[in-house]
Structure formats: C-alpha cells, structure tokens
Amino acid sequence: MSETLKRLPVGVVSFKELREQDCLYVDKTEIIYRLTQQHPFALLMRPRRFGKSLLLSTLHSLFSAGLRDFAGLKIERLWQEETCKVLSLDLSGINCSTPSGLRQSLCVQIIRSARLAGLDTSSFPPDDPTLCLDLFALNALPQKLAILVDEYDAPARSPLSEPELQKKLIEELKNFFSAVKRLSVQCRMILFTGVTRTTLTDEYSCLNFLTDISLFPEYSTLLGYTEEELTEAFAPYIKALEDFHHLTPAVIREKIRYYYDGYSFDGFARSHVYNSWSILNLLSNPFRGFYNYWYVSGQLSQSLTGYFMRLSHTGAGPQFSQMLAFLRRSCAISMEDLSYPPHLNDTAAQVLLFRLGYLTIKEGIYLRRELNQDTLTLTLPNLEIESSLARLFSELSAKENASGISLMVKELPQYLEDYAHPEKLAHYLELLYNTFSYDTKIYASEALLRDTMFLFCKMNLLHVSRETPSARGRSDLEVETDTARLIFEFKVAHTSSDADKKLAEAAEQIKERAYGRVLPEKTLRYYAVILDARAKQVARISVFNEDELPLGYYSAQLT
Numbered sequence: 368m369s370e371t372l373k374r375l376p377v378g379v380v381s382f383k384e385l386r387e388q389d390c391l392y393v394d395k396t397e398i399i400y401r402l403t404q405q406h407p408f409a410l411l412m413r414p415r416r417f418g419k420s421l422l423l424s425t426l427h428s429l430f431s432a433g434l435r436d437f438a439g440l441k442i443e444r445l446w447q448e449e450t451c452k453v454l455s456l457d458l459s460g461i462n463c464s465t466p467s468g469l470r471q472s473l474c475v476q477i478i479r480s481a482r483l484a485g486l487d488t489s490s491f492p493p494d495d496p497t498l499c500l501d502l503f504a505l506n507a508l509p510q511k512l513a514i515l516v517d518e519y520d521a522p523a524r525s526p527l528s529e530p531e532l533q534k535k536l537i538e539e540l541k542n543f544f545s546a547v548k549r550l551s552v553q554c555r556m557i558l559f560t561g562v563t564r565t566t567l568t569d570e571y572s573c574l575n576f577l578t579d580i581s582l583f584p585e586y587s588t589l590l591g592y593t594e595e596e597l598t599e600a601f602a603p604y605i606k607a608l609e610d611f612h613h614l615t616p617a618v619i620r621e622k623i624r625y626y627y628d629g630y631s632f633d634g635f636a637r638s639h640v641y642n643s644w645s646i647l648n649l650l651s652n653p654f655r656g657f658y659n660y661w662y663v664s665g666q667l668s669q670s671l672t673g674y675f676m677r678l679s680h681t682g683a684g685p686q687f688s689q690m691l692a693f694l695r696r697s698c699a700i701s702m703e704d705l706s707y708p709p710h711l712n713d714t715a716a717q718v719l720l721f722r723l724g725y726l727t728i729k730e731g732i733y734l735r736r737e738l739n740q741d742t743l744t745l746t747l748p749n750l751e752i753e754s755s756l757a758r759l760f761s762e763l764s765a766k767e768n769a770s771g772i773s774l775m776v777k778e779l780p781q782y783l784e785d786y787a788h789p790e791k792l793a794h795y796l797e798l799l800y801n802t803f804s805y806d807t808k809i810y811a812s813e814a815l816l817r818d819t820m821f822l823f824c825k826m827n828l829l830h831v832s833r834e835t836p837s838a839r840g841r842s843d844l845e846v847e848t849d850t851a852r853l854i855f856e857f858k859v860a861h862t863s864s865d866a867d868k869k870l871a872e873a874a875e876q877i878k879e880r881a882y883g884r885v886l887p888e889k890t891l892r893y894y895a896v897i898l899d900a901r902a903k904q905v906a907r908i909s910v911f912n913e914d915e916l917p918l919g920y921y922s923a924q925l926t
Contacts, residue, residue: 372603375651380420382428386436393600396442398589399425402580407556410519410568410577413632414724416644416661417590419560420457423515426558427453430513431484451555452484452507454500459518463525466535467494473543474499481506497546504550511555514547520561537567545573563722564706579706582728587633591640597623604650611653614849623649626657626828629748630724634702635731636743645751659828661724662755672763674716679760684808686818687760687825688833691753694720697729697744705743721745725752750828757825765802772802776826783846783853786892786918789908793921796896797905799823811900816857817843835882842882852889854882858897866906866922869897874909884913892918899923 376390385392399422402409413419428436429446431453437443456476462468473496478488481499486506491499504512522536544567551557559577568574580586592600609619627645631638648660679690698717705718720726729746747753761772775798782792800809800819809815817833821844824831830847844855856877858869873895883891890912897907902923910919 372607375604375647376421377647377651380424382421382425383432383436385421391600392440393592393596394440395422395589396425396437396440397445398586399429400442400445402558402586402589403429403556405585406578406580406583408551408554408577409557410559410561410574410579410581411586411589412561412564412579412581412722413590414562414722416642417724418643419590420517422590423455423517423558423560426513426515426556427455430555448555451511451513452486452503453513453515454480454484454503455515455517456480457517459521461522463522463532463536465532466539469522469536469539470494470496477503496543500543500546500550504553507553512550512553513555514550514557516547516557516559518561519544519559520563520565520567523565523567524563537565540567541573548573548576551576563719582632582634582705584633584635584637587631587638588640591630591632591643592646593638593640594628597641597646601646601650608650608653612656618849622657624749625830626750629727631728631748633728633731634743636728637731642749642751657828659751659754659758661751662758671716671719675760675763681814683812683814685764686814687757687764687822688818690760691747691756691825694726694756695747697746698726699742699744702732702741702743717745725756750825750830753825754828757822761822761826772799773826775799776823779823779827780829780848784848784851786910789894789910789919789921793905793908793923796820801903810898810903811859811861813843813857813859816859816896816898817855820844820855820857837880837882837885839880840876840882842877842880845883847889850890851892852883853892853894855894855896856882858895859900860897860906861900863899863902863906866897866899870895870907870909873897874911878915 373389373391376385376392379385379388379390403426411419429442430451433448433450434443434446437446454477456473460472462472471494474491474493477496477499478491481488481491481503484507486503491502522540523533547557557577559574564579568577568579605616605619605623609616612619614622623641623646627641627649628639630640630642632640642661645660649657675690676685678693679685679687681689700715700717700721704715705721717726725747726745727748728743730744732741732743747756758773765772775795778795782795785791800816803809803819809819821831821833824844824846832845834841834843835845842854843857846853846855854877856873858873860866860869877893877895882893893911893913895907895909896905898904899906904923905921906923908919908921909917911917
C-alpha cells in the first residue's frame, strides 16, 4: 500500500492516540456535537466492534481537553464549552467472580480515572465504589462532571450460567448506578454504552433517567461507516484492494457491500452502515482479502443454543440452511419487546440476536392495527454474519471437533477449484463429514450432505446457494467465485455397485435441467458427487464443463 496513505486505526480505541499518530478518522464530530446538546444523559447500544470505545474516548478528549485533539474537524467551529472532570469506566474488564471483586474493580477504575483528572485520591476507599464516586464528584467541585461508561451490561452478561451470582452482581451494579443518578445534577453529560438492555435499564430501574437513543434516526450513523463515508474517506484504500486482487471497481464495491454492509440501527430503516471493524481490517490488509473479521468464538446462552437447534430441526437431522432461511426472512418484533425485555435471561431470541449483531432492521416501524403496536422486521445483514452463524452452528453440531473443522474449512476453496484433481476434494470431504457424529446419518441423506457442504461454504464466506431454482428445476448447490459458477449434484448410493449408476443419473440430470445457465453468465463447472451410504465414503466425483468435456474424475476403492 502506498506510503502516502494514512494509517488505518485498526484496534485504536484512544482518540488522542489516533489523532497524534495521524490515523485516518471519519469525521463523526458533528453528530457527536448534536448528541452532547440534545441528549446529554443517554444510553447507546450497539453490537461489539462497532466503535463504542472510540466514541467514549472521543468524548473524554472533548470534555477533558476541549478542542486540543479536534483541529480540522467539524466540531471545531461548534464547540465553545469549558472543560470538566471526566470519569471513564470500562466494565468489560471488571472482575465478576464475586460481588466483592466487582466492587474492588470498580474502585480501581474510579481511582485511576480520578488521578488522570488530576484529583487527590488519598481518601478513596479500595472497596466502596459508591463512596469513591461521591469523593470524585466532591473533589471535582466547582467543575461539572462527565461520566462515560463503556460496556455497562458486561458484568450482568458474564455469569449467565450462574443465576444466583448474576443476581448479586446486578444488585451491586444497581447500587452503584443509583449513585450515578444522584450525581446527575452535577453532570454535564452521562453516556452509557453496551450491547443489550438488561434489568438495569428497565422502566423501574436506577437508569431510567437515561434516554435510549439506540434506534433514534439522528444517531443511526454515529457508529459504522455510511456508503458516502466509505466512498469519500477510503477511495485510495479501495483502489489498492482492486489492484491487489485484479478486480474491477464495480466488482470490488459489490463484494464489500455483500460482505460487510446492511446494518441498520434506524427505527425507520432509512439508513444503513458498514461494520467499521471489518472495513478497517479489510482495507489495511488487502492481501488477506474478504475474510470474517467480526467473529470470535461465540459463547451463546442456553436459550439461544436451544433456539438455533429448534430452527434447524428437520426429519433428516439438524440443517443449517433451514435455520439461515428462517432468519433471513423477515422476523417481526414489537418495539416494546425490543426496548423493554423483562430480564436478560428471558429476552426473546430475535431481540438478543439483534443486540448481538446477528440480525438487523430490514423494515422500520409501522403500525399493525390488529395488534395495536409498533413493529419492526429483522433480517440478516450480510455474508460475514451468515459465516459467523455457520461457525456457531458447527460448534454446536460438531462439539469437540469444532476447532478442527474451523481450521480445515479454510482450505475448501483450493479444493473446489482444483478441477483436475477431484481425489483431493474427495479426501477433504470425507475428513469433514467424518467429524460429525455417526448418529446424524450424514452419508445416508442427500439433504444433509448438501446442507453440510452449504455450511462449510458459508463458514468460508463463499457466495453459495442451496436448491437454486431455474426454469427446469433446482440445483443441489451452487458456489459463485469471481470468474466461475460451480454447480454440485449429490447422490447417495446404497450399494457399491450402484455408484456408477448414480453418477450417470447425476450427470444426466445436470445436462437436462441446464443448471447454472442464468444471468449473469459465468464459466460453468459441474460436480457430480456420489456418496456410499454403506461404506461411508465418497464413491465417485466427476467434474466437467458446460460442453460436457471432462475436467477430472475420481473413483474410490470401495470397501
């Protein structure tokens, strides 16, 4: 990448550091100014890796140091206020093993923040966060305070498997946040960020004085990048991506949209944003290409695990494609359910998936007269999220073999496009299929074979479709690459002597139904894959092109 390009702030959460190192910054300060003026006591929820920490750091710099770090930004002509003392807390790293550990961790953070603000902390106790907070405010007088709390809900989310501990931690946090509320008369601004709404923020709790701005249209683009911002701020980085991968600007932009766009945090669904973390990683590492940057091994609550399994249940066994199809379709949810869940452990699965970033708003608020309520519709935002769900599903299905599958799946593209050596693909598929429990009967079901291949492709962020319809029928599986369309037809042979017959049937079916001959036109590659149900192995693979010319052939030594 050219040396003239600014460094992209991958992993930089300090606004001061970002500006000192002259990193690229997409100027959100006009929206930030609007927030400070219109909603000084606010709650903002976003999925992880959308820039919440950087936002709070930006506000910390603004309130503690004025315009020191804002030269050339939009807020420079707007901001005219004096500085104030800032208390910054990050609850994602709080000790949640015991209530006393939580109290001590809070005290440590308050004392650290007070010292950074130049306050005397000699009288601050080590295990009473409420008293520490009061002393912070007292020592700050006559100045105002700004209280910024990142991941406020993290302690309440961490011990979901220990309800008694969770209840005690929530009570500790309620006591502390009640003290924050009492200090609001001295505060210029209070902003809490998090992922979910919990019992800490229901209508009866200590934080009901905060305005939940999470779905306000005017703040929907506060985090993440809009299409316009991507075009204006990242044009040279996108050009570097085009050059590295030898793809046209139109193809690159469409791939970026398909992989990382589609998030809407606007209650009326009028705006959408790209995942900032994924965009920064993609454009700072063009050699790595289109990758799942967002996902980290997901630890799901028991309720979500059960929800996934129910959605995927079929007579043949659990199928990922069925779960994905359900989530891709519009899921209706009332605004009331989205805003006021009764308890974290009782939150509707769709609401929790939205808060975690797996679902997004497809259609905004409209009035359903028969229900007398405002309703939103949710859907999956992009391919990166579909890939993340595939990885979660594989962890649930393969269990102890999940890590091995994740490592192996990365090799899938090279085997798919090695047309002349289908024996490599056969060996690879057997290794993957064999990681699943025998009781899934995977080798006896064409549906499960198709679905498992579909799952592997989704984990790899491949553009894949299952049972793709055309005028003459439905193909089992189609995989789109930048230059080709790969069409798979699976058949199961129940005896060794039946394998060649099934192979001929698959080839004839592909020929008669002209699979893959749709717009946009691409080079076609056909795979007829025959599995032996008795021997539990790949029996035959035939690869040929649209002119029926053979490209590769594999025949197993059947046992």
